[in-house]
Amino acid sequence: MGVFSALTTAVSGMQAQSYALENISGNIANSRTAGFKRVDTTFADLVPDSALNRQIAGSVAAFSQATNSIQGDLNATRIETNAAINGDGFFVVDQRLNGVGSNMQFANSNLYTRRGDFDFDANGYLVNGAGYYLKGLKIDTVTGSLIGTQPEVLRITKEQFPAKATSSIEYRANIPAVPGTTNASNGGSHLLDGASVTAAVAPAVYDTVQGANITNFLSSTIPGGSVTVYDSLGKATSVELRWGKTTNAAPAVPADPTAVPPIAGSPATADTWSLFVAQDTSATGTATAYVKAPTAVTFDATGQMVNPGTGNITLPEMMIAGTMISTAANPINLTVGSNGLTQNGDVSGQIDARSIRQDGYTAGTLDRTSVSADGQVIGTFSNGQVVALAQLSVARFNADNALKRLDGGAFEETIESGPPIIGLGTSQLIGGNVEQSNTDIADEFSKMIVTQQAYSANTKVITTAQEMLRDVFSIIR
Structure with a gap:
């Protein structure tokens, strides 16, 4: 049975290396995708139960290893609504279900992303390049206090900022x-x-x-x-x-x-x-x-x-x-x-x-917005007033790498990741920047060479096992 076991073991090795090559291919393909987190591959040996002096090396299985906690380089974009998280954490975002303008309906579920290339759409929503809508808490422009406790999709319109009498x-x-x-x-x-x-x-x-x-x-x-x-x-x-x-x-x-x-x-x-x-x-x-x-x-x-x-x-x-x-x-x-x-x-x-x-001023309209280091959306008005309009929601997890991956660089909470901890903690937001992919092309090419050699070696095992079986059949003749 050893020759037949060698065949199945070699097949498992080919499958594992194919899986690794698939991850390498995806990492290279997304080397320019904003906020992308590469997926590494880990291997685990599968050993059948046998006597101590009859144990064999066994076959192999491949598993994904997330790198969500590894930060990519920050790239300046000069777009003031773009933001990058320097440190741990994820932007809280949501998906659009249907509708347009003020009638737009959202999924009302919290998703998480490191992709911070947010910009305004025609309706005043901050949406990133993958179509996810930024969530946070509105700020009362008069008192400066937060409105509500649960993150909601932010919509910032160019309404007039009221005048204030001099006191x-x-x-x-x-x-x-x-x-x-x-x-x-x-x-x-x-x-x-x-x-x-x-x-x-x-x-x-x-x-x-x-x-x-x-x-x-x-x-x-x-x-x-x-x-x-x-x-x-x-x-x-x-x-x-x-x-x-x-x-x-x-x-x-x-x-x-x-x-x-x-x-x-x-x-x-x-x-x-x-x-x-x-x-x-x-x-x-x-x-x-x-x-x-x-x-x-x-x-x-x-x-x-x-x-x-x-x-x-x-x-x-x-x-x-x-x-x-x-x-x-x-x-x-x-x-x-x-x-x-x-x-x-x-x-x-x-x-x-x-x-x-x-301390007084005339009425004004919103000229531009930017993101501060503590996660506030700052509005600059035509009357010279600079006011905090919203507080971005940033979530941290005890197990970042246990989040489930979704399309567009988004993640969702799992039991393994634990619940989100809302707040920047020791992290900072860098306005006018976007985090790049954490894929290292040189490292991926190195892993691809090793994977190719391992795959070729497994095919050689199958060829050798086939020759050994042919020799067995020749004995009968």
């Missing part, structure tokens, strides 16, 4: 201790004289500046910069700021108990400034040109702001160019913080505005 202006500046006003340059006082710039009788009361007094007002104040603000409809309005110094600091005067009668002391006073906002710079007569902010700003002897202690200066309620800004219900705060506004010596006598930024 805060970040202001960082140094105000000179001695303002270089036009009055001061002409030998006059550098202080703002309320009586000369307003219609008020008492100098301490100057909430508004009338058009007839604009010239005097400009001569007694210094510019503080301008900023564009927006209302709830996204209408832009330019806001001009001016500062006027109203009080110079004076040291405290101690009490004199020896005087007759005794003289009471007086507390120290601080440098005090008033902020004005232009309402209508072309106003004339009694029309309002500038409006004063209700909060006075004071500085101590070191130039640090003392008041307001909150670091916020509320702009006055007013109408500018037909737009109501800083209403009582929705005020605009000039946010200076604890050290954003200082009063230090400045030979120029002018305000050094280091930063004037506001």
Whole structure:
């Protein structure tokens, strides 16, 4: 029976090497397929049960060995919606069943792939080159929080991003201790004289500046910069700021108990400034040109702001160019913080505005999208806003190589692979890149040569066994 066993063993060897060659052929064919994972071949000996001193080498069986955990090279594509996973993990995707556009129906099953050549289709879905649709969680563009807990097929449409009314202006500046006003340059006082710039009788009361007094007002104040603000409809309005110094600091005067009668002391006073906002710079007569902010700003002897202690200066309620800004219900705060506004010596006598930024914007449309390292789909809008739109779902498995292969570089969960662990973990997403096949052509050719030699050797065994059987038949003759 040994010769006949040798024949069957040689046949099993040929079948095993044919199986290996089939895998090698598939690996070479997919050497340029994005996200492809090569399939190696392992061999196992099959030994029949026999006595210890009669055991034989046995036949052979071939099995597939997955390489899902071996990463391919990353190739830059310059397509911002493409993404590659640097590390462990798979994109969560789904398949289309039927329908088109907003009526498209999906299989509602989670599949997994490393093929990240995603791009938008005509309906706003992110689909890769094999036809799988990317899944993730939508992000609330207002709160920044995730919507839902289960991954769903992502659809990002070019809807308009709503406008936001300005509520805060970040202001960082140094105000000179001695303002270089036009009055001061002409030998006059550098202080703002309320009586000369307003219609008020008492100098301490100057909430508004009338058009007839604009010239005097400009001569007694210094510019503080301008900023564009927006209302709830996204209408832009330019806001001009001016500062006027109203009080110079004076040291405290101690009490004199020896005087007759005794003289009471007086507390120290601080440098005090008033902020004005232009309402209508072309106003004339009694029309309002500038409006004063209700909060006075004071500085101590070191130039640090003392008041307001909150670091916020509320702009006055007013109408500018037909737009109501800083209403009582929705005020605009000039946010200076604890050290954003200082009063230090400045030979120029002018305000050094280091930063004037506001938080409002007009409506905009989606210009482009990209993928961040932590897996967020980032949208850049025509109004300059950059907002996270969605969070890509990335799944990791305890046994990556136990996933079942499907067409198009996709995989599905098996009992052996274990359930998916959603999250990037220590991995990163590289936007504008695609992972290439992990097939090494040189290695595959080497394996093909070995496989060919092994196959030829098995055919030689069959030829030899045939000659031995012929010799047996010749004995009979």
